[in-house]
Amino acid sequence: MTETLTPTALTLKDIAREAGVSLATVDRVLHNRPGVRPDTVRRVKAAIERNSFQPHVAAAELARGRARRFAFVMPSGPNPFMQQIEAYLGEMAAWLSARRLSVEMVPTDVFDPSVLAASLEALSDAYDGVAVVALDHPGVRAAINDLVDAGAKVVTLVSDVPSSRRHHYVGIDNIAAGRTAGALIGRLVGGRSGKVAIVAGSQGLRDHAERIFGFNQVMASEFPDLNVLPVLEGRDEDDRSEQLLAQLLGRHADIVGLYNVGAGTQGVAKALNDRALNETGRDKLVFVGHDVTALTRRLLLQGVMDAAISQNPGHEARAAVRVLLALARGEPILREQEKIRIDIVMRDNLP
Amino acid sequence: MTETLTPTALTLKDIAREAGVSLATVDRVLHNRPGVRPDTVRRVKAAIERNSFQPHVAAAELARGRARRFAFVMPSGPNPFMQQIEAYLGEMAAWLSARRLSVEMVPTDVFDPSVLAASLEALSDAYDGVAVVALDHPGVRAAINDLVDAGAKVVTLVSDVPSSRRHHYVGIDNIAAGRTAGALIGRLVGGRSGKVAIVAGSQGLRDHAERIFGFNQVMASEFPDLNVLPVLEGRDEDDRSEQLLAQLLGRHADIVGLYNVGAGTQGVAKALNDRALNETGRDKLVFVGHDVTALTRRLLLQGVMDAAISQNPGHEARAAVRVLLALARGEPILREQEKIRIDIVMRDNLP
C-alpha cells in the first residue's frame, strides 16, 4: 500500500481552459491583481481550488527574471559569532548566484543607535530586503519602519526590535535561553549551595537583558539555595570582563556557578583559570556561556566550560536569506523550518 | 563600504559567445556529456571558470521539465517519532507540488530484515529516489545496493547501513548521542554514587547498540562511582519495558540514574512513577531518554524526565527530501545544512 502525498501536475493553461478564461486572467487572480470582474475571480479561484493547483515555482521565477539584492547590516567588530554568520553567508555564494540573488554586507556600529539608524536610512531603495542585527531603540525602530514603508522586506537577526514593523525575526527567544542557562547551572552544581556570578556585555542590550531576566526567574523559583550576585558589565571586552570577574572571585570564596551572558569569553576564562588552581573535581565552579566558537569549543573540551547555550549561526544565516526571499516573492514562510532553536551544547554533542 | 558576495548574472549564451561555440555545446560541457572535442571542452570550461558562471537553476529545472518521485520506506507501527517525520512530510505537500515532486510513503516492517529487503526490491524503477529507515543487515544492504545499481538515489534515514552504497545518511551520530546521555546522567546525579539502569528496544538495532556503546564509554571513563547495570531489552513495548524495569527497581534500592534508549517510554514512566512516591527532591532518580514527543514533553514539564536527547524530525524529513532532490538533479549537497544535530532538550528549551 502506498499513499501519494502530492497530486500530479497541471499548468496555468489547464486552469484557464477549465475556467473559460485566458492565461493572463488566471495569472491576475493568482496574484490578487486588480482588474478582474468578481465573478470571474470566483470562477477561476474555484478551478484552482478544485484541482489544488500549484504554479510551478521554477517557471514563475524564470519569467519574473528579476535579480534580487539583499543587505545584511551587521556589527563591524571582531565578534566571533557575527563572523561565523558572515562566513556562512559567504558559503552560500554559489547557491545565491544560481538563483540570481545577491547579498551585500553593510558593516556598522550596532551598539550606537544613531549610527545604526543612519546606516539603515542610507540603504537607498536599491535593496529588496534587509537583514539587521538591531539595537532596540526608538531611532532604530523608526529607521526600520521607514525601510518597510519604502517597500523593502526587513528581518531582524539575532537581536529583535519587536515594536518595529519588521516582517520577521530570525533568532532565539532570549528569555528562554536565560532560563535554560539557569536550569543548567542549578542542576549541574549538584545540590551545593553558594553564590552565582553573572557577566554580561551590557544590560542595555535587549538580548542580554532578556537572558538575565530568564536566568533570574529560574534561579529564584527553582534554586533557592543559590544566591545570584549583581551583574558585572564587561562590555563584551576581554580585559574588562577578566578584571571585574577576578575581583568578584576574590571577594567571594563560595561562588559555585558562573553565567557568561555575552562575549568577552577569553577574559572570563582567564579569571577562572587563575582561581581554578585551587579547585578539583566536584567542587569545580560550573561555567555556562553562549555560542560555539573556536574558543568556547576548546573550553568545553578542556572541561573549563560545562555547557554553551547556542544558536546555530549557519541556520540563522540561511534562514535570514530564505525568509527575505520568501517575503520578496510573496511565498509563504515555513515557520517550523526557519525557527531558531536554543541548543544546549556540551562536550559530547559538540557540532 | 559594502562588499558584494555574488557577481552579476551571465547566461549560457554569453559563455557560448565568449568560447566561440553554440549553446548546445556549452550545455554538453556543463554536464560532462560526451561528444565534444577535448580542446573545445577546455575552451568552454575556461570561459565558465573565468566568469565563475552559475547556470540559473530555475531555467534548468523548467527546461528539464521532469517530475520526480521519491519513496519513503518507514515503519508501519505506532512509533511516535516516525509519525512525526511522516507528518512533517505531509506539511511539505505544497512545497513539493510547486516543484513537481512527489513523495510516497511505503510502510513496512523495518524490524524484519527480509520483509524490509523485499519492500525495497519491490520498488520498481519508478522512483528517482528512496529514503529508508534501515536495519543493518546483509539482506537489506544488498537490496539498497540493488536500488543504487538500478539508478535510484538512496538515503538512509535515522538508522544507517554504512556498509551499503547508499548515497547519504540523514540522522545523528548515535554513539555521540549515547555519550551525551551518559554525560548528562553523570553530571545530573550530582556526585552521588549508585547504580544506573538502561532500557533499550533491542541491542540488535544498530542505533540502539551504538547509543549504549557511547553511554558505557562515558560512564566507564568519567563516572567511576556509577555502576551500570545490564541492559533491559523492552522491544520498544510499553508493557514489557514497565515490567522489566519495575523488577529491576525492586531488586536495587540504589539506582540513581536511568537511560531509556528507545521507545516504550510510557511503560518506563509508569515503573518510575510507582517508585517515585518514596523519593523527594535531590534524591530523585535522573531519567534521560530520547526524542521529543507529546509524552516526553509532558514528562519533561512534570520533572519526571530530566532531559531528552533529540533529533529534529522536521529537519530530518526536509533534509531527506532536499538531499534526494540535490542528488537527483546532480546539484551539490549543503552538508552543513543537512547535518542533523544531537539536541539536548530540557524543560526550558523545549521547542
Add this chain to the structure above:
DNA sequence: CTGTTAGCGCTTTCAC
C-alpha cells in the same frame, strides 16, 4: 475588464 504574445535561460531533439 480580458486576451494575445513575446520572451525568461536552459534542455533536447534533430540536422548537418
Add this chain to the structure above:
DNA sequence: GTGAAAGCGCTAACAG
C-alpha cells in the same frame, strides 16, 4: 562534433 530551433510554464507588456 557541433549547431539551430522548438519548447518548458509562467509573467508582463500591449492591444482591444
